[in-house]
Structure formats: structure tokens, C-alpha cells
Amino acid sequence: MGTNSLHVLKGIDFTVSEGEMVAIMGSSGSGKSTLLNILGMLDEADEGTYTLDGKIIKNLNERIAAKYRNQFLGFIFQSFNLINYKSALDNVAMPLYYQGVARAERTDKAMHYLEKVGLKQWADHLPNELSGGQKQRVAIARALASDPKVLLADEPTGALDTKTSYEVMELIQGINDEGKTILVVTHEDDIAHMCKRIVHLKDGLIIDDSSVTQVRAKEAKEKQTAHA
Numbered sequence: 644m645g646t647n648s649l650h651v652l653k654g655i656d657f658t659v660s661e662g663e664m665v666a667i668m669g670s671s672g673s674g675k676s677t678l679l680n681i682l683g684m685l686d687e688a689d690e691g692t693y694t695l696d697g698k699i700i701k702n703l704n705e706r707i708a709a710k711y712r713n714q715f716l717g718f719i720f721q722s723f724n725l726i727n728y729k730s731a732l733d734n735v736a737m738p739l740y741y742q743g744v745a746r747a748e749r750t751d752k753a754m755h756y757l758e759k760v761g762l763k764q765w766a767d768h769l770p771n772e773l774s775g776g777q778k779q780r781v782a783i784a785r786a787l788a789s790d791p792k793v794l795l796a797d798e799p800t801g802a803l804d805t806k807t808s809y810e811v812m813e814l815i816q817g818i819n820d821e822g823k824t825i826l827v828v829t830h831e832d833d834i835a836h837m838c839k840r841i842v843h844l845k846d847g848l849i850i851d852d853s854s855v856t857q858v859r860a861k862e863a864k865e866k867q868t869a870h871a
Contacts, residue, residue: 652674652678652681652688654847657849661822664815665825665838666827666836666838666841667826667828667844668842669830669843674844682695683795687701687703709741713738713742714789714791715792715793716791716793716794717794718796719779719786719815720797723781723782725770725778730767731768731769731770731784734785736788737785738789739753754766756788759787761780762781762784775803775807779807780814787823794823794824794826795828796815796826798829799815800831801829806868837858838857840855
């Protein structure tokens with residue numbers, strides 16, 4: 644910012660193995676968004692190394708960064724980031740379009756992932772015709788469409804009520820059960836405990852990194868329904 648630079652991350656040593664499901668927690672300003680942006684190749688660290696699937700991610704021009712993002716990463720955002728004038732099916736097919744996949748194959752794959760998230764019958768609907776939970780399901784299907792190595796979820800339940808949050812986490816847990824590596828940035832303790840490991844950031848440093856007993860979202864949802 645002008646001549647002022649803000650040192651956000653101050654020496655993060657962090658490894659995620661294939662198939663893990665990790666929550667990243669920390670208060671506002673702790674560095675979690677910056678960490679996610681570096682992992683997502685949206686920002687680059689000033690020093691240090693970032694290796695993804697054996698490739699060192701460094702000095703990428705935007706074209707290569709976009710190619711790697713499309714190849715390796717699926718993104719899920721709090722605000723869904725769907726294209727409002729495109730149907731659910733077209734939104735899910737978008738990463739495949741950028742990979743140069745032919746239209747018929749794109750449509751087949753997109754429909755497969757919409758079915759996986761339980762929205763096959765909503766394929767032709769626009770985002771404004773969907774509930775918040777349905778929009779997030781479309782966003783998850785889109786993140787999965789290019790079969791990425793890693794899913795990065797930034798506050799994926801932040802805009803949803805508790806019941807819908809747990810339904811979305813049940814879906815994300817199911818994807819992790821199939822072997823997909825998932826990182827979830829969240830400030831919600833109950834959501835963090837639906838992961839298998841919790842990393843706490845404070846002032847740009849990891850202050851705690853612990854494996855936890857995973858709470859299954861399905862059981863949490865049933866418990867919540869019983870209390871309601």
C-alpha cells in the first residue's frame with residue numbers, strides 16, 4: 644500500500660498429504676486468506692518454496708498459472724461465484740471449456756457432477772432460481788468438474804444457515820472419503836471439526852497444527868434436527 648508493506652505470513656512450514664482434509668482457522672488478519680491465495684496461485688510468496696504435486700510453483704506468468712489452477716485446483720467460495728446468466732449446467736462445464744474439452748463431453752461430465760451433488764433436475768436453472776445451498780452445490784460440482792488434485796474451500800458455509808452448512812459439509816466429506824485432498828478455511832469451530840486436522844494461524848504464524856477426531860456432518864445434522 645504505497646510505500647508501506649505489510650508482512651502477512653512470517654514463515655509458514657506446512658505440508659498436506661494426498662487425501663487429507665484440513666481446516667485452516669484464524670481470526671481476521673491472521674493470514675489465512677493470503678495463505679489460501681498463495682496455495683491457489685492467485686498470489687505469490689516473496690520467498691520460500693511452494694510445491695504442488697511435485698511441481699515448484701514459482702514465477703509463473705498468468706497463462707501458465709491459469710493452466711495450473713485449472714489442472715490442479717478446484718475452488719469453492721463463500722459467495723459461490725457463479726455466472727448469473729448461465730445455467731447450473733453451463734456453470735459446472737466452465738472449467739472444461741477452458742481446458743478445450745469438446746461440447747458433448749463437457750455436457751456429459753457437467754451433468755455427471757450435477758447428479759453427484761443431487762441437482763441433476765436443476766441443470767437448466769439459473770443461479771437466481773436456486774437456494775443458497777443449491778448454489779453452493781453447483782459451485783462444488785464446478786470445482787470437481789476438471790478432476791483437480793486439491794479442493795480449496797474459502798468459508799464454504801459462511802453464507803448458509805446451520806442445517807444447509809451441515810448438508811454442504813456432508814457432501815464435502817463424501818468427496819474427501821473418495822480420496823480428494825481438501826483444505827477448508829473457516830472461522831466456525833463446528834465446521835473445522837468436520838475436517839481431520841486443524842491448523843490455527845495467528846499473526847502470520849502457525850500456532851497449532853493438530854489431528855482431530857472428525858465429526859461426521861450427517862450425525863451433526865441429525866442431532867441438530869432432533870434438537871429443533
